Amino acid sequence: MRELSLFLGCVAPNRYPGIEVAAKKVFSTLGVDLADLDGASCCPAPGVFRSLDKLTWLTLASRNITLSEKKSDDILTICNGCFSTLKDANDMLKEDPALKKDVNSKLAEIGHEFRGTQDVRHVVEYLYQEIGVDKVREAVTKPLHLRVAVHYGCHLIHPLKDSKLGLAGKPTFFDELVEATGATSVDYEDKMSCCGAGGGARTAILDATLKIANKKLEHMTEAGADCIVDACPFCHLQFDAGQAEINQKFAKNYNLPVLHYTQLLGLAMGFSPEELGIAMNTVDTSRFIEKVKMDTSGNEVCTIV
Amino acid sequence: MSSNIERCYQCGQCTAACPMAEQEQAYKIRRFLQMEKLGLKSEEPMDIPFIFYCTTCYKCQDNCPQGVKIVDGLLSIREAAVRDGNILPAHRKIGQMLMDSGHAVPGNEDGKKRRLQLGLDEMPPTVASSEKQLNDIKILLNLSGFDQIVAEEKA
Structure with missing residues (x-):
């Protein structure tokens, strides 16, 4: 069985732990063991901490990477922000010996050393490139008949653009993975736009960020989506907790469940909504869960239509 | 850069x-x-x-x-x-959370309850579960002067 170090970050384990569970179940089903990266900290967040003090940001990021170097596993992130920070930091330190020396002089104080031997991967990018859409489709036992508004999130696309992963251009990889579950990825206006939360904006200027999220929610609703699927717990928080804030502040009435891709794939693999933590969202997911249960129980009786 | x-x-x-x-x-x-x-x-x-x-x-x-x-x-x-000292109060606060807990978004009661319901440990297997690792984070943050950046302004 292949093994990767699972980098949890902050929002998934501390607010949406269903994502942590879903990632482990889904990867285990696909033959990859996700091992805990004991002692990992905040990545630290790419927009806010990088703009407070770049060297601090780089030093803490490099410590997280050294935890996986000790185990010689590549790092798997389940968050776009963590992916951006760890991948950027890893690349910067691999390419700049002077910077690496500087950071290592700090890490030496706690007995760590950045060697630059590991890669940083993102869950969606890894599934697409290492497992493949066909293998993912083969692992689906309960195809989902859902209309999904896919949200790529900014920091999934942007580190990829400059990286050697070969996923640049107009991306369809996330949509392909969503459709491998049986769902339909619906097109909607401004699909590749930001959720509004990043860069330390959500914490500092909540209302302005909610206006950005509101626009996306409007377009997703217009497209008749049953749910939003993201690959970042911070976008997840912005769309889920943010939806309740938008409903209250801007007198809206959104009720769009938000799933991380690992939760969507988990459902399609036959795990229950309860064990994937889908009911733990702020937005009421009971009607969505009912629809999924009726839908997937029907599939067992009638598999070929 | x-x-x-x-x-x-x-x-x-x-x-x-x-x-x-x-x-x-x-x-x-x-x-x-x-x-x-x-x-x-x-x-x-x-x-x-x-x-x-x-x-x-x-x-x-x-x-x-x-x-x-x-x-x-x-x-x-x-x-x-x-x-130049122009940090936003909200950013100072999450900087302090990073100093105190190693996480920008630390665990809360709801989060712990959800973890237990899902069969996970109450605290994630991160710096939140290790005093030693948290101490390492604090050493690094002090080395780079981050403690000064997020310190409360002197009255």
Whole structure:
């Protein structure tokens, strides 16, 4: 069985732990063991901490990477922000010996050393490139008949653009993975736009960020989506907790469940909504869960239509 | 790091693509780049907090005909402002959370309850479960002077 170090970050384990569970179940089903990266900290967040003090940001990021170097596993992130920070930091330190020396002089104080031997991967990018859409489709036992508004999130696309992963251009990889579950990825206006939360904006200027999220929610609703699927717990928080804030502040009435891709794939693999933590969202997911249960129980009786 | 701001010729394609500018007119990335080019940053304190409105979505950078690394440039502008003591209170607070817990978003009661319901340990297997690892984080943060950056202003 292949093994990767699972980098949890902050929002998934501390607010949406269903994502942590879903990632482990889904990867285990696909033959990859996700091992805990004991002692990992905040990545630290790419927009806010990088703009407070770049060297601090780089030093803490490099410590997280050294935890996986000790185990010689590549790092798997389940968050776009963590992916951006760890991948950027890893690349910067691999390419700049002077910077690496500087950071290592700090890490030496706690007995760590950045060697630059590991890669940083993102869950969606890894599934697409290492497992493949066909293998993912083969692992689906309960195809989902859902209309999904896919949200790529900014920091999934942007580190990829400059990286050697070969996923640049107009991306369809996330949509392909969503459709491998049986769902339909619906097109909607401004699909590749930001959720509004990043860069330390959500914490500092909540209302302005909610206006950005509101626009996306409007377009997703217009497209008749049953749910939003993201690959970042911070976008997840912005769309889920943010939806309740938008409903209250801007007198809206959104009720769009938000799933991380690992939760969507988990459902399609036959795990229950309860064990994937889908009911733990702020937005009421009971009607969505009912629809999924009726839908997937029907599939067992009638598999070929 | 050089952010090649000197390549900017003020066409405004960055602001045109910016989702924040659409919502908040005071946020003008083009203006911040020009001020940085002219060395005016510290003379315009009224632009704080607007430099912190960027969500780092990279739309501006994608839209720039000159290939300016706009987001890197903005992050440097912010870093300089923070060095001058212009950190936003909300950012100071999450900086302090990082100092105290190793997480920008630390665990809370709801989160712990959810973890237990899902069959996970109450605390994640991160720095939240290890005093020693948290101490390592604090050593690194003190070494880089981060404790001073997020310290409360002296009255």
